[in-house]
Amino acid sequence: PTRVPKLYVLREHSAQDYDDDARAVDAAHDPVVGIGFSFISDNQHERFGLHFWLRSTIAPSTATQSLSLFLRHATVGMDPHMVGLRAVEHNHYVAIQDIVNRVLWKDTNGCGLYLLDAATPVTSVALGATWQVDGDTFEMDSALPSDAPAILSLSSIEYDEDYIYSLLKHPVFSKFLRVVRVAATKQPVSWALVHNDFSLGLVGTDPAYRRKGLVRLAFGSTIEAYRDAIRVADVDWFGLQQYCFVFSDNVASQRLMASMGFHQVHDKIFHWMGVLV
Numbered sequence: 001p002t003r004v005p006k007l008y009v010l011r012e013h014s015a016q017d018y019d020d021d022a023r024a025v026d027a028a029h030d031p032v033v034g035i036g037f038s039f040i041s042d043n044q045h046e047r048f049g050l051h052f053w054l055r056s057t058i059a060p061s062t063a064t065q066s067l068s069l070f071l072r073h074a075t076v077g078m079d080p081h082m083v084g085l086r087a088v089e090h091n092h093y094v095a096i097q098d099i100v101n102r103v104l105w106k107d108t109n110g111c112g113l114y115l116l117d118a119a120t121p122v123t124s125v126a127l128g129a130t131w132q133v134d135g136d137t138f139e140m141d142s143a144l145p146s147d148a149p150a151i152l153s154l155s156s157i158e159y160d161e162d163y164i165y166s167l168l169k170h171p172v173f174s175k176f177l178r179v180v181r182v183a184a185t186k187q188p189v190s191w192a193l194v195h196n197d198f199s200l201g202l203v204g205t206d207p208a209y210r211r212k213g214l215v216r217l218a219f220g221s222t223i224e225a226y227r228d229a230i231r232v233a234d235v236d237w238f239g240l241q242q243y244c245f246v247f248s249d250n251v252a253s254q255r256l257m258a259s260m261g262f263h264q265v266h267d268k269i270f271h272w273m274g275v276l277v
Helices: 060-074 088-101 145-153 161-169 214-232 252-261
Strands: 007-011 015-017 031-040 046-056 084-088 102-106 113-117 130-132 136-142 178-182 187-193 199-204 242-247 263-276
Touching: 007 046, 007 060, 015 060, 031 060, 046 060, 060 088, 084 088, 088 102, 088 263, 113 252, 136 214, 145 161, 145 187, 178 214, 187 214, 199 214, 199 242, 214 242, 214 252, 242 252, 252 263
Parallel strands: 046 084
Antiparallel strands: 007 015, 007 031, 031 046, 084 263, 102 263, 113 242, 113 263, 130 136, 136 178, 178 187, 187 199
16 A cells, blocks of 8 residues: 555554544553654655654663564555664664564664754855855855755765755755855855755765865855744744754764764764665
């Protein structure tokens, strides 16, 4: 059957769709231990994926049992097909490898989680503004679909081309994305994007234009556009805090995050993986 995005309730002894009112549950004997949701994405290898949160206070054995029930409930009726799991905490990442039938791919080093306080100032440049560095004139612009090849060429992760185009054309995310261009040629030389889970990422600079402070301006301008959207939104964004994931061995990006005012959540490592349930 065709999979559609769903929200799930994860319990100690069962898992159910959030809107499943047909099945009464004894909350005293089957308490809620987490929530999860499914998503359809063109990001990297995955098409159907799952994301979940479990209470930090539950026992490891309870977490493993709940995850096993959740993975099987969310994939019931599916033919054997890879399921993408994103931002899985390390202890759950280890447990899942013993639960599923097969792990198709995984990142072994994991990523650190970096948060940016809303009060932390960033240096940004308004859209259309120009400035000079070392005799070159640059301008700040919104990212355009035509920028996708340049962005993909410098990404350390093999993102699917359709995913990048979906961000650049998205009615919400595209409003945040900033690109520094050479004013004379409109060539994109530095940029920062926002992923479809609202995490910041895909920060890059053409090697020929590094050490000119461009990436800090592109990143800061993307952050400021993100903040502006939160400030003027007609709906509550549920206290959304700006965040990003950085590979544990990516020292250059870790230094950039620190210089921008992000702080790492210590003792937390997250992984991405593709599995057959």
